[in-house]
Amino acid sequence: MTDDVPFGARLKTARLRAGMTRPVLAGQVGKSAEWLKSVENGRLLPPRLPLLLQLAEVLGISNLADLTGDERLSTATFGKAAHEQLPEIERALASYPVVPSTDPIDVPGLVAQVKQAWELWHGTRNHRSAVATLIPGLLHDARVMVRRVDGAERRAVLAAQAQTYHLTQLYLSFQPKPELVTLTGDRAMTAAQDADNPQAMAAAAWYVNHVFRDAGQQHEARVQLAHDTASLLRPDRDRGDLVMYGLLHLAMALSHAKVGHDGDAWRHWDVADRAAMALPTGYSHPWLIFGRGMVDAYAITMLVDLMKPGDAARQADQLHLGSMASATRRAFHTIEMARAFHQNREPVAAVHLLRKAEQHSTETARFNLFTRAAVSDLAENGGATVRDDARELSQRLGLNLP
Known part of the structure; x- marks a missing residue:
């Protein structure tokens, strides 16, 4: 876009490119669809930096300048490190x-x-x-x-x-x-x-889904890829195939949730859930970490993406990540729990979980875009205790807050 394109038009273009309705995008950043409509139409001024970072993260925008038109606001400085x-x-x-x-x-x-x-x-x-x-x-x-x-x-x-x-x-x-x-x-x-190798192809399809889902692109193509690859597997005959079959249905569930397709999302999550239940108690894949804990943890991500913060927070209260065989995954899913409470306007719980995630894996927290945006938001807008905790965490993560 040229530099003279207003912020609202840029935001609307990015939202449509990501295949999101106004209620879906607005809900994921804790705002109403009417607020988003007013911003897109230019009736409201562009939001401040913490909310800009959240919008960029949800839309998969890697450079804030693409959203704002201001080259001084690069996500290399304020977002991605x-x-x-x-x-x-x-x-x-x-x-x-x-x-x-x-x-x-x-x-x-x-x-x-x-x-x-x-x-x-x-x-x-x-x-x-x-x-x-x-x-x-x-x-x-x-x-x-x-x-x-x-x-x-x-x-x-x-x-x-x-x-x-x-x-x-x-x-x-x-x-x-x-x-x-x-x-x-x-x-x-x-x-x-x-x-x-169908199992290797299934793992690749899982990660390709991550690429396009995080970028807010290619919803139909990524779901079709996961569906087609799953058809190569024989989950009733081989444990490895069962794991990959469940993993691909989890990928489809996450993709549908990202664009607000509630029914399709939970239909595929149910298949992943049944696959996890069929595995031995306590099992998780050695490097993909698919298992009971991972399926339950991703339910929180889906609920947040589907704008159900209350349900997400209740699910987070019941989730125990201690047995998950990956410090990196424990940190990521703890951040997703924090995202649920942040969306549910519970800043004390959100900052507590973000600090806990940093204890699990410093680099997972340091480079996560939601963490960086939320810490900035909580340091500016939280209560006194929350602000102090957020600023202390920002120093641990190497963020340069004003």
């Missing part, structure tokens, strides 16, 4: 090793290293920093090795390569490089398809 090792990851993705390797071929070794990287991602508070040192080498080794093997070994390398791209995509999430998130999602799906 760049991890210190992001340049190394960029270089690794842009590197294409062409010199033939003479190193010994060790497919089991590569698979073991990828497994170790996932354990670091889920098991450390500073998970981005932990895996950033491993990702460049894993990307290089998988690219080199896949050209030197064939048959079952090649399929194993391709599956490991897809997992490495998934991990890279997660590293890049909430970073100011949305084009790289899309790139890694596409490369992961290509590797999974080349491996001719």
Whole structure:
């Protein structure tokens, strides 16, 4: 858009591109549909920074200047923050090793290293920093090795390569490089398809859904991808297929909830719920973490997206994340619980949960857009105790609040 396009028109265009109605978008930022209509029509002034950040997060906008027209308001400053090792990851993705390797071929070794990287991602508070040192080498080794093997070994390398791209995509999430998130999602799906492995394709479809759902794009396409990939699985015969089948229906549920399709959302959540119930008690997938706890936790995300903050807060009160086998996931779902209470106008509970999320995983909280927007909002608009707690948390997260 040109610089002279008013804020309201920019906001309306972004909302329509995301496939959201006014009630859906307004509800997700705690406002009414009439308020949003007045902003879009120019009858109200643009909101202040904390609410701008929330709108950008819901709409999947990576640069506030795209929403405001003001280049001074970049989400690199106020929203998405760049991890210190992001340049190394960029270089690794842009590197294409062409010199033939003479190193010994060790497919089991590569698979073991990828497994170790996932354990670091889920098991450390500073998970981005932990895996950033491993990702460049894993990307290089998988690219080199896949050209030197064939048959079952090649399929194993391709599956490991897809997992490495998934991990890279997660590293890049909430970073100011949305084009790289899309790139890694596409490369992961290509590797999974080349491996001719339905479970690898299902994992790739799960992450592709995240890419477009977070960007507020391609609702029909991402749901269709998950549906088509689920049809390749045999959940009644294989536990791995059952996990992936449930995961893909959870992806479809989240996509429908994001655009306000209540009935479709819960229909697919019920399928994911039945899949989780069919798994052994306490089971969770080793790197996707699908299981009973994950399905229950994502119900909160859906309720918030469907503008049911009271139901979301009640669900959050009943959720116990202590047994979830991932510090990163515990932090993320605790932030989603905070989002429920923030939407329900319970700032004390919201700031308490955000502090708890930071204790689970510092980097999950530090780079999460809702956390950054909510801390800014609570530091400005909360009561005295809430403001103090929010400002203390902002310092721990390295935010530069005015």
